[in-house]
Amino acid sequence: MQWGLRSLPVRLMLAFAGLAIASISAVTYLSVNRERQAFQSHLQQQADLLLESLEATASNSYEQEDIDAWYRMIRAYMVSESPTSLKGTIYAPNGETLAQTSEHSAQIPIGLEVLPTGTPVYIWNAEHLTAIRKTTRDRTQLGAVAVELSTERLEDDIETAWLNALNVAFGASTISTLLALLLGRTITGPLGRMVKVTEQIAAGDFSQRLPHRGGGSELSVLAGSFNDMATQLQDLIARKGAILKYAPDPIVTFDAAGCIVDFNPAAEQVFGCSSEAALGRSLARLVLPSPWKEQLEADIERGIGGNSRQFLDRRTELPAIRADGSQFLVEMAISLMTVRETPLYTATFRDMTERRQAEAALQESEARFRQIFHNAPIGIATIAARNQKILQVNPTWCQILGYTPSESMQLTLSDVAAPVRAGDRQLAEATHFAIAGENLQQEWRLVRRDGQEIWALVTLTDLPAADGEPPVSLAMLEDITQRKQVEAKLRHDAFHDALTGLPNRTLLLARLERAYTRYCQYGEGHAFALLFVDCDRFKAINDNLGHDTGDRLLVALARRLEACVREGDTVARLGGDEFTILLEHVRELDEGSRVAERILGEIDSPFQIGEHLIHTSVSVGVLPSRNGYTSAEAILRDADRAMYRAKSLGRDQYAVFDASFEVRAASLDSETLESRPLS
Structure with a gap:
């Protein structure tokens, strides 16, 4: 019953x-x-x-x-x-x-x-x-x-007690019956509604809910829990539907006979078949060509989860066919689920065409990179970003630095960098950029295996690292030693005399400006003296013995002038037969005069220029450091005036500038000041 x-x-x-x-x-x-x-x-x-x-x-x-x-x-x-x-x-x-x-x-x-x-x-x-x-x-x-x-x-x-007990039992039974009827109606009403709502939900109407008035009774709690469960089930069904609808990969559900029971929109798009046309058809015959079609049908017939397990819970790459007959490569995975003791299978497909194309492109790119890496005219190496360990080098890298590949991979980037000098920031910056994951391009001084220092343009670039792999940088090395030498020569030529190699007028004025600024700021502890030297009768020597002899005489004169000063003093050629000497950190007021006397004595000895023994002299103007100048040109001009004062004294003399020179110069015409008498 x-x-x-x-x-x-x-x-x-x-x-x-x-x-x-x-x-x-x-x-x-x-x-x-x-x-x-x-x-x-x-x-x-x-x-x-x-x-x-x-x-x-x-x-x-x-x-x-x-x-x-x-x-x-x-x-x-x-x-x-x-x-x-x-x-x-x-x-x-x-x-x-x-x-x-x-x-x-x-x-x-x-x-x-x-x-x-x-x-x-x-x-x-x-x-x-x-x-x-x-x-x-x-x-x-x-x-x-x-x-x-x-x-x-x-x-x-005892008889009386039993009669009383029977009366009490009858009354209790009557009351219990009434309570049972009342309680039964209280329980069966909500339970009946719950059965009805459950049947509607089982039929697919997930919007149904039980009346819930709140409170702490068991039925109220049961109704609230039931409604929560129905809401969660509705959300789950909605999420499942959204996943199937918007999944980028085809998802197909089929039964134990291999017939399709669900065909999502991605499957419609990939296989070119509508869901209505696919439902009820054999999955193997719809999407797989031979011999995969026969293999899947055989597995379905004996149970996909049988001994073969060729497809269940595995990813298998195989060709698939579209409705138009075209074939393409897919990855298929089949999983088993049981619904009401009935086995159902879900097949997930992924179009492998783009992945295979990407893999082929990647392989081609890697091959090109390897070809470029080994044949590049610049040095290339892969570097561990954390510790600058050299991981791989190309032949040009070895050629530039003189190390073999195996020797190179025992070094770090710091090992080939030249020792840090004052003002060098290359190694510190390289370490900073490597740790920070930024790109860097700088000119570095590197040390070859034989100890020779070279200049190189170094470029550090981060390479994308795979998940879990340590970061790697790409170092590119271009030997720019010749370029740096040319640049150094150009810088030297820009500030030095081409004939004598002495600093020219531009470099002299820059150093004179610096010395004067220092003197103005710090006083006598940074005094200086400027000597203006002019070769006497040089024009006659040049005209009589030729320009080549004159040039050689100027070079010899420059060497004797350098021999008369300290290391760190500046001997410059302004042009023609005019030279200047900048004495810095002068401690005594007459130090300029003593150097002038030394110069006169040195020049007094004849010069052997080829087959000619040449006797010449110089006139020297001495300008001790003094305030009141607005430019280096003004200082040079007063030294020039002192030199002409020495010439006026009969050549082979030196004169020290004083204020009377300024008074006399002010009374002269500016054109007279710029004129030059014949030497």
């Missing part, structure tokens, strides 16, 4: 009634049993009192007059106590009845010899309680006394 939800009130009624009857029966049984035990205890106590009284009043012997007296006393006592429920009997030692309260008095069912002395014996039957005690006097057995009490009252009390 099956019970439905509508029979719940009846079941609850029967359960409540049965539980009530069982509970009341148990309580009644325990109550009656306690009543019986209490009544029996009372009867025994009453019998004990009677026996003790009878025994206490007994004579020393059971003589007739004593028995008569005792009989009268006990009869009167018994009748007065309970004339309808009590009987008494006196026995001789041989068991003979000596006296009794009625014809049917208590009978001893056992011999007196087996009775214990001083302790009563209680004998129960359905109607009476018989109490017997052996009587003795001075260890002499006198006989026995017995009383018999009726148990009729006990039975009456």
Whole structure:
């Protein structure tokens, strides 16, 4: 017999009634049993009192007059106590009845010899309680006394208790039935609605919900939990639908017979077949060519999860066909799920065409990179970005630095960099950029294996690293030593005289400006002196002996001038036969004059120029450091004036500039100042 939800009130009624009857029966049984035990205890106590009284009043012997007296006393006592429920009997030692309260008095069912002395014996039957005690006097057995009490009252009390219990059980059953009906309607109503909503949800209507009024009752909590479960199920179905709808890869569900039961939009687009046309068709015949089609059909026939397991829970690359017959490469994976004890399979496809094209392009790119790497005219190396360890080098790298490939890969980028000099920041910056993951291009001084220093244009570029791989940088090395030499020569030529190699006018003015600024800032501790030197009669030598001899004389003159000064002083050629000497950090006021005298003495010795022994002299103007100038040109101009002062003294002389030169110069015409007499 099956019970439905509508029979719940009846079941609850029967359960409540049965539980009530069982509970009341148990309580009644325990109550009656306690009543019986209490009544029996009372009867025994009453019998004990009677026996003790009878025994206490007994004579020393059971003589007739004593028995008569005792009989009268006990009869009167018994009748007065309970004339309808009590009987008494006196026995001789041989068991003979000596006296009794009625014809049917208590009978001893056992011999007196087996009775214990001083302790009563209680004998129960359905109607009476018989109490017997052996009587003795001075260890002499006198006989026995017995009383018999009726148990009729006990039975009456038990009958009354049972009737009361039946009345209570009937009332409890009635109340339980009413409560069961009320409770059943309270439970079956919501449960019935829950069954109905569950059936609607099972039919696909996920918008159904149970009425929920809140509160803390179990049904309210159950309704709230049911609604939460329905919402989660609705969300799950919606997410599943969204995944299938918007998944970029084809997802196809098929049954154990291989027939398609679900075909998502991506499958429609990739295979060129609509969902309506695909449903119910064989997956293998729809999307796979031979022999893969036959293989999948065979696996489906014997169960994809069988011993072969060629497709289940594996990714397999195989060709697939579109509706137009064109083939393309896919990756297929099949997974098993069980729905209502029915196996369903989900096949996921991924178009591998673009991946294979990308892999081919990557391989081609790597091949081109390797070709460029090995044949590049510049040095290329891969460097560990964290510690600058050289990982791989090309032949040009080895050619530039002189190391073999195996030797190079034992070095770091720091090992081939030249020692850091004052002002060099290349190594520190390279380390910073490598750690920061930035690109860097700088001109570095590097050290070849043979110890020779070279200049190189170094470019550091980060390479994309695969997941979990340490970062790697690409170092490109271009030897620019010749270019740096050319640049150095150009810079030298820009600031030096081409004939003598001495600093030219531009470099002299820059150094003079610096010395004058230092003097103005720090005072006498940074004093300087400027000497203006002019070769006497140089034009005559040049005209008579030729320009080549004149040039060689100027070079020899430049060397003698350099020999007269300290290292760090500047000897410059302004042009023609004019030279200047900048003495820095002059400690004494006449130091310029002493150098001028030294120069005159040095030039006094003849010059051997080829086959010519040439005697010449110079005129020197000395300008000690002084304030009031606005430019290096003004300082040079006053030194020039002092030189002309020396020439006016008869050549082979030196003159120290003083303020009177400025007064005389102010009275002269500017055109006269710029003129130059013939040497």
